Amino acid sequence: MAPPSKDPPNHQDADVRAVTDTPTVELPSALTCAGVPARRLKSGVFNGGVAAATSSEFFKSKSLWKPLANKWDHRLSKESKSRKASSLKGAAKYLAKPGIISLGGGLPSSDYFPFEHIEIRVPTVGQFSEEETKINGQDVRIGKHDVPEGKSAFDLAIALNYGQGTGSAQMLRFVTEHTEIVHNPPYQDWQCIVDVGSTYALDTLYRMFCERGDYVISEEYTFATAVETAAPLGVKFLGVKIDDEGLIPEDLDQLLENWDDQARGGRKPYVLYTVPSGQNPTGSTQGRVRRQEIYRVAQKHDLLIIEDEPYYFLQMQPYTGPNAPPAPLPATHEEFLNSLVPSLLKMDVDGRVIRMDSFSKVISPGSRLGWITATSQICERFIRNCEVSAQNPSGFSQVILHRLLDEHWGHAGYLDWLIFIRKEYTQRRDIILQACEKYLPKELASWNPPAAGMFQWIKIAVEKHPDFGKREVVDIEDDIFQASVGECVLLSPGSWFAAERGVKHTALFFRATFAAAAGPDMTEAIRRFSVALKRVFKWEENEQISV
Template sequence: MTVPLELPKAIDLSHHLNSIARNRYASPLKDILNYMAQPGMISLAGGLPHPSLFPFAGASVSVYTPDTDLKHGVVPPASEQMTLAIPKTAPSKGALSLDATMQYANSMGLPELREWLHAFTRDVLSPAYANFEILLHEGNTAAWAKVCRLLLDRGDYVLLEEFSFPSAMGPWVPEGCKGVPVKMDGQGLRADDLERVLTEWETAHPGERRPRVLYTVPQGANPTGTTMSPERMRDVYDVCRRFDVIVCEDAPYHALSFRPFQITPEPVDPVGVSGEEFRRTLPPSFLKYDTEGRVIRLETFSKTLAPGSRLGYFVANPLFTERLLRATEVESQTPSGWSMAIVSQLLHTWGQAGYLQWLSNLRDSYELRRNIMCAALAKQFVALPAEQYASQVPGCEGVALYPRGTDPATIKPDQVPVASFVAPAGGMFLWIRFYLTGAPRFRELQASGHEDPEKAFMDDMWKALADNLVLLTPGSYYVPVTTTFDAATSKLPTTSERGGEPNVGFFRFAFSYGDRAEMEEGIHRVEQVVSKLWGY
């Protein structure tokens, strides 16, 4: 493919702005801050507290070096740490100071940090249009809510994965918007089903406006752990371009993209690589294929540094960042000065190469955790390749789990396992599908005519797991809201009413927090409950 000498600029997408976004105007108070920066200016205008009255004389933070081995949870000794110091007043022009970072500031965010992130985005993600911009925000949950207020009108439809993060629905459900689930497979959201939904829209929803926004987590999706291949991502983007859909790419797990998994009796310890090798093997962002500026990427430091920082950034075209800026000026004003100062100092100290090395080591740590949990499942169940042993079981992909003691030689291709999972290609979660027809209690619920036997059984199973002192997240939490919802009167649709798959249920297993002993014991407790409920 021939690479153009100059990248194109974003096209005009102003028709996507909702009435609120179109009518926002610049805060006049923020203009004053811009004039105050002029040399020799005496300001008697802004109501800014005098920095001499801030009680902070300086700040220092001890941090890891970027090449710290993170896989085994050992805090490096003080002699192997670095100290970041932020003085009260800047020692030189352009240096960080608490006087500046603790003050009211431009709502775009700390300029030094935005410049660093712009260069990082350019060098690592390679956007396919020239004039992308960076706008800091307070984390992806708040950022997505701002995008909803930018693009969605009351009663609109939102395209999203058939299993999606519950908090992603929170901003638009109260506005009377409805989700449109798009089917998934082992590579995440399916481009062919997205095209089907959009092509058939007028027939299926006569008189209703076609969805104009896709919300997706393309790497290490929550809850499924799937990651789009480059080919899949190009296909999804092409569908969105043809149907004029804005892509909101939520990317908290992009750096936590793992290498392929194989079933092993003991967890494989990932081999570390350089930051540059890590960069070369990162999966692409939608930005790489976006020549029009129709992708809004949500980046966050919650998974790469710490969630308490409440700091992240938009990557978007100038029209969208300007409208988001107008909202930020009157809603949140700016992210925390502490967070911006510390993160900016950290990234400038580490440098781009250092940050990439940190991300590489961080990826190794979570990949090892994934391997530990998958190996624990292989110990407690008979774990076999689904393609080889369960090829005739609908929906069974990746690894099939059979009761302990099952002889693989006796398994027939249509023999239904207890459960199955696709080893996560990134993120923090394992999404396990349970086949309920093997459980006597589920068959009783079906025979009794229960209106939702799948949910009833999975609720009972969750309680049994909690009684056995192991907590999982019910899969029902991740089902999109597809109808107008009134919290006071609405009843959630049953599995059959929402078109859910019959005779199966899901749990999300998190491998992000527990140590090896806790994960192995937790999976043992899960197997104890499963063996009782399935009666083997």
């Protein structure tokens, strides 16, 4: 499959300014990694103390030429509209007043935090492999009082106390700068909120925009947890047809254009949940033009788009086949960023995209740290929910990631890490594709090379099963699943990812991941799956099966 189309390169990376009557110097743009130190100086004194009141507005570059986002009062749920600001959290803004002695909040003294310091060993930039980290990695020490001792902008005394619903000022600054470097949203009043991972964010967004009985639209096969998170809230999913590039905009438009409240048993949907890059489970990636078309349909029908992008930086090199040399990796940060399919957030002139980012797939799932980017209005309502639920991500996670990403690697080093991850996942993707080509019978199985993510979606020619038409497709699927387990291999049945539960299935798929097992184990797993598949279909080598 050809890689999705990309944006043309953006060469606006530097400002040229006169500093005397004659000479000029080239200063790095605020929208590049090199421009971060200068923009931080312009932001003034950094307030990152205990429970510091903070906002992305402190950390963004100034862009008054951009329009303001739309307002979304008409889309907020009754629950979201009813939320009030936390009086206790709100009082934290006074903690920054010089000389203040606080007896107001329930913030315990760090004297009683039983952690004097923690030490982590992390990769040196450019030496990212596990073996290189063991030999050449750097030991980073995080102390309880690093801030007053002038050693860091973040320490255990701050991180392990109560925080704000925005997340810590330190991590919020990093993700805000990162978001602007990568996406540069085209409206003024965007903000980021650091959250406890995307599943928590998704639950919050459903509560903000959906009432019981509402529908959320998604790809016809989608992230199972997204459906299962919505179900207890009384929110149903409705699937849109997909092709090799994911969600089909014409099908989305027709679904909404012909919506009948009475026939559907619910009002017209106005929330679209989509995973544009390396979609889970299908592995499809929406190209630039496809994303623009989906966005135009969203504008036509006034949809809010939840852009769930944990795999955005797992966009891989094009698949060149089993015998061809791999395509060269991007040589510079600019080349890397220009190689990425532009996000829906980057196209969002209205403020209708709520982007969910996560460190789960590029750092570690157990960090439970991610962030959303949305309009200031939506972020304010999001914070109101956080204040009385999760509050903020773990202080341990925030201080460790801050020390790694901000003070050890920096933005440039983080992009180097993401390029390294791209290389690793490209190699893993190629291994599983070569195993499929070697072991899976083409008469029974077909697949497309994924351009991003960590999943290989395999279509099974169920119509060639001896009992096709006599038994339900899900029963044949279960036979394959059980036979695979019998061969000691586990793949996920496609029906687990159906957006609409309880509907009759006419197609059969299995999802394999190339993220977890080692290369030889992946190859062996596909071989075992092939054995199970052939057994269920009563297929023998060199036997020609007709429909």
